[in-house]
Amino acid sequence: MKSDARVVVIGGGVVGASVLYHLTKAGWKDVLLIERGELTCGSTWHAAGGMHTLNGDPNVARLQQYTINLYKELEKISGQSCGLHMPGGIMLAGTRERFDWLKMAKARGRYLGMELELISADEAARVFPIIDKKHFVGALLDPIEGHVDPYGVTHAYAKAAQIGGAQVVRHTRVTDLKARGDGSWDVITEAGNVHAEHVVNAAGLWAREVGRMVGLELPILAMQHQYLITEDLPALKGQKELLTCIDFEGEIYTRQERGGVLLGTYERAGVPWSPLQTPWDFTHSLLPEDLERIAPSLEVGFQHFPALAEAGIRKVVNGPFTFAPDGNPLVGPVRGLKNFWVACGVMAGFSQGGGVGLTLSQWMVEGDPGADVWGMDVARYGDWATLAYTNAKVRENYSRRFRIRFPNEELGAARPLRTTPVYERLQAEHAVFGDYCGLEHALWFAPSAAEATEDITFHRSNAHPHVAAECQAVREAVGLLEISNYGKFEVTGPGTKEWLSYVMANRVPKVGRIALTPMLNERGKLIGDFTLCRLAAERVFLICTYAAQEYYRRWFERHAPPPGVTLRPCAMEYVGLSLAGPRSRSLLQGLTREDLSSAAFPFLSFRRLDVGMIPALVGRISFTGDLGYEIWVTSEYQRALYDLLVGAGAEQGLKLLGGRALNTLRIEKSFGTWAREYRPIYGPYEAGLGRFVDLEKGDFVGRAAALEERDGGGALRLVSFTVDASDADASGDEPVWHDGKVVGWVTSGAYGHSVRQSLALGYIPAALAGETSGFEIEIIGERRKALRQSAAVFDPDGSRMRA
Ligand SMILES: Cc1cc2nc3c(=O)[nH]c(=O)nc-3n(C[C@H](O)[C@H](O)[C@H](O)COP(=O)(O)OP(=O)(O)OC[C@H]3O[C@@H](n4cnc5c(N)ncnc54)[C@H](O)[C@@H]3O)c2cc1C
Numbered sequence: 001m002k003s004d005a006r007v008v009v010i011g012g013g014v015v016g017a018s019v020l021y022h023l024t025k026a027g028w029k030d031v032l033l034i035e036r037g038e039l040t041c042g043s044t045w046h047a048a049g050g051m052h053t054l055n056g057d058p059n060v061a062r063l064q065q066y067t068i069n070l071y072k073e074l075e076k077i078s079g080q081s082c083g084l085h086m087p088g089g090i091m092l093a094g095t096r097e098r099f100d101w102l103k104m105a106k107a108r109g110r111y112l113g114m115e116l117e118l119i120s121a122d123e124a125a126r127v128f129p130i131i132d133k134k135h136f137v138g139a140l141l142d143p144i145e146g147h148v149d150p151y152g153v154t155h156a157y158a159k160a161a162q163i164g165g166a167q168v169v170r171h172t173r174v175t176d177l178k179a180r181g182d183g184s185w186d187v188i189t190e191a192g193n194v195h196a197e198h199v200v201n202a203a204g205l206w207a208r209e210v211g212r213m214v215g216l217e218l219p220i221l222a223m224q225h226q227y228l229i230t231e232d233l234p235a236l237k238g239q240k241e242l243l244t245c246i247d248f249e250g251e252i253y254t255r256q257e258r259g260g261v262l263l264g265t266y267e268r269a270g271v272p273w274s275p276l277q278t279p280w281d282f283t284h285s286l287l288p289e290d291l292e293r294i295a296p297s298l299e300v301g302f303q304h305f306p307a308l309a310e311a312g313i314r315k316v317v318n319g320p321f322t323f324a325p326d327g328n329p330l331v332g333p334v335r336g337l338k339n340f341w342v343a344c345g346v347m348a349g350f351s352q353g354g355g356v357g358l359t360l361s362q363w364m365v366e367g368d369p370g371a372d373v374w375g376m377d378v379a380r381y382g383d384w385a386t387l388a389y390t391n392a393k394v395r396e397n398y399s400r401r402f403r404i405r406f407p408n409e410e411l412g413a414a415r416p417l418r419t420t421p422v423y424e425r426l427q428a429e430h431a432v433f434g435d436y437c438g439l440e441h442a443l444w445f446a447p448s449a450a451e452a453t454e455d456i457t458f459h460r461s462n463a464h465p466h467v468a469a470e471c472q473a474v475r476e477a478v479g480l481l482e483i484s485n486y487g488k489f490e491v492t493g494p495g496t497k498e499w500l501s502y503v504m505a506n507r508v509p510k511v512g513r514i515a516l517t518p519m520l521n522e523r524g525k526l527i528g529d530f531t532l533c534r535l536a537a538e539r540v541f542l543i544c545t546y547a548a549q550e551y552y553r554r555w556f557e558r559h560a561p562p563p564g565v566t567l568r569p570c571a572m573e574y575v576g577l578s579l580a581g582p583r584s585r586s587l588l589q590g591l592t593r594e595d596l597s598s599a600a601f602p603f604l605s606f607r608r609l610d611v612g613m614i615p616a617l618v619g620r621i622s623f624t625g626d627l628g629y630e631i632w633v634t635s636e637y638q639r640a641l642y643d644l645l646v647g648a649g650a651e652q653g654l655k656l657l658g659g660r661a662l663n664t665l666r667i668e669k670s671f672g673t674w675a676r677e678y679r680p681i682y683g684p685y686e687a688g689l690g691r692f693v694d695l696e697k698g699d700f701v702g703r704a705a706a707l708e709e710r711d712g713g714g715a716l717r718l719v720s721f722t723v724d725a726s727d728a729d730a731s732g733d734e735p736v737w738h739d740g741k742v743v744g745w746v747t748s749g750a751y752g753h754s755v756r757q758s759l760a761l762g763y764i765p766a767a768l769a770g771e772t773s774g775f776e777i778e779i780i781g782e783r784r785k786a787l788r789q790s791a792a793v794f795d796p797d798g799s800r801m802r803a
Pocket residue numbers: 010011012013014015016034035036037038039040041042043044045046047048049050051172173174175202203204205206207210225226227317318319320321343344345346347348349350351352
């Protein structure tokens with residue numbers, strides 16, 4: 001084994017091998033993979049090898065498409081067969097709701113270029129003859145599905161990488177990792193040390209243990225998973241290969257395996273494996289079979305696939321593989337650990353392994369993943385994703401693998417975990433809570449405890465009239481919203497202004513003022529939207545999306561403040577309440593001796609004020625687009641502030657509102673939000689944020705690319721639509737049609753209660769941005785007429801927030 005390498009990849013499963021190959025493809029040849037046993041000896045060797053293109057996150061779905069299309073190239077380069085079978089796939093729906101879900105999946109697939117086809121139960125039985133059609137209402141066909149040989153794929157990656165210059169060392173365990181002062185690593189192995197510039201943790205079942213070598217507790221858990229293979233079925237003899245299949249109601253997947261059928265299931269009562277520590281002597285190993293545990297699924301399966309009930313079982317496989325809490329991979333650089341990368345938690349290695357390898361290699365070589373990988377970025381989890389949290393969420397996710405996730409559905413595992421001081425107060429007002437990064441936040445308020453649950457549905461739910469009343473209070477009187485779930489940073493010290501001016505695209509505001517600003521990467525794409533609140537010459541409070549706080553911290557490490565400037569995350573130190581609506585000023589004015597008149601405290605002011613006895617930071621701004629204030633206090637004051645505002649608000653008609661109403665109100669104003677309208681695939685001019693980019697202020701990250709975008713106009717445009725919807729609104733990822741062709745996609749949607757219209761925001765080609773009509777948005781399989789609006793549908797000139 002060599003003693004120096006540019007990169008050491010730890011782990012020779014399908015993921016590590018893919019990373020190795022993609023690094024060589026991107027031009028890094030001095031790369032070494034270290035594997036403790038034989039290649040594939042972790043979870044890879046016993047996988048069923050199935051692959052499919054659908055994923056809840058369209059950006060992850062794109063990387064799955066890439067993976068599946070890669071296998072032919074890989075076979076050609078390596079000379080190693082991947083055992084590729086592409087019979088196509090069928091997804092069976094046993095209920096109307098599932099069929100609606102398939103319609104939505106087909107619609108989403110449209111703008112990803114997927115050719116999916118909805119068929120009847122009769123047609124399903126014709127193309128997939130082993131089912132009893134009476135259990136199904138219809139199905140979705142996907143021509144790009146199949147299966148591969150796990151051994152073949154992993155070796156093909158490794159061989160192709162070796163042809164590209166990489167080395168693979170087997171039977172050598174990495175036992176420790178030591179960081180050097182310059183950011184490089186000493187990789188300690190059973191066969192000596194390797195000095196590496198970069199280390200990639202692709203250790204699959206042992207990714208947690210490798211993480212612990214550097215003090216990292218990755219949110220990963222392995223689950224036991226079983227499939228069986230039947231004896232040969234006479235019905236398959238001499239026939240073309242069966243489609244791969246997912247039967248959602250049975251929670252079963254199948255594919256043909258020689259003359260028989262492989263049938264696997266994600267049972268509801270899934271069992272974790274090695275929840276605390278993965279044993280190092282588990283090599284090419286399996287777990288004892290436990291058919292009893294999957295018996296309920298098998299019973300349904302044998303009714304749905306009668307031919308399987310009659311066939312004997314040839315083999316049962318029970319093996320472990322790892323999941324992150326949301327079931328998507330964990331990929332990318334880790335904050336606080338220079339040149340340490342992860343590519344783990346990959347639960348669908350044969351659909352995702354190629355995309356993970358591509359992304360990570362581009363990130364390492366180019367400094368940017370080259371795609372929107374937010375859905376699998378390791379930075380989407382923070383300290384709150386502990387081992388026990390992960391355990392609860394992974395078990396929940398596993399048990400729901402084939403269940404519908406409704407757009408308004410909140411999941412129950414690991415809750416409540418984080419609560420703010422006013423939690424019980426809101427609970428007493430019948431708040432229906434949602435979970436955001438483990439933090440409880442009110443979604444809407446029911447009139448009574450008995451009504452404080454939401455029906456999960458694709459249509460408007462029982463929350464609809466209550467959200468309408470909350471919106472009405474904001475537009476006509478005053479609403480009170482908890483806003484603790486925002487990310488926050490405090491930047492202090494000499495040089496604060498200069499540093500912020502360099503990392504943000506807009507000008508830093510004057511003291512006492514607020515500025516909205518995009519944050520761009522070097523490619524000029526949006527990686528954040530911030531509110532800069534300048535409290536003093538050298539003290540700026542940054543407000544942003546909480547879910548992206550780790551992601552921002554990692555970015556701020558790369559573009560670190562100079563000596564003397566301190567950046568301090570303080571999200572949970574400051575909790576907040578917001579007042580919004582025409583009566584918010586008179587309400588707040590009654591509680592402070594400061595002059596809140598528009599002349600003395602105009603729109604976008606930010607000051608330290610006393611509200612009653614409570615010291616607070618107050619900004620005159622509201623995401624609802626109305627006259628409003630955001631009031632930040634340290635947590636010990638939040639209850640007192642709440643009681644004060646609610647008490648004084650009674651005579652002003654104050655009403656509590658939650659996240660659902662806020663979403664509606666901001667869509668009425670065409671205000672975008674991170675991870676929906678603002679993502680690293682869009683530029684600021686495309687997203688309508690050009691007015692917040694100051695190209696005249698001097699250099700800043702992404703300036704050259706932003707200038708180019710401004711001059712070229714950008715390819716896309718964020719636009720708002722009113723939609724002819726009936727009882728279901730767009731919620732995101734629906735296709736936008738124009739003149740019979742899919743031209744774009746929805747990023748957010750809701751019913752606009754103040755304007756009594758169904759609304760959607762979405763991206764379309766810039767060339768179509770001048771068109772008003774001819775658009776349609778596909779909601780649950782139906783194309784609904786949509787009119788592009790040239791301005792926000794509510795208060796287009798913004799006079800209310802400036803009042
Ligand atoms: C029963 C079953 C069926 C499945 N079916 C499918 C399917 O149909 N389709 C699909 O896409 N996925 C399937 N999977 C999931 C699939 O197996 C995983 O997505 C995939 O194997 C993950 O690969 P990996 O490289 O991340 O992990 P692993 O395969 O676990 O690889 C990690 C490697 O790292 C090595 N390693 C760890 N620590 C060290 C160290 N310290 N030093 C040196 N080497 C180290 C290990 O020996 C191991 O070889 C299935 C899994 C199971 C259990």
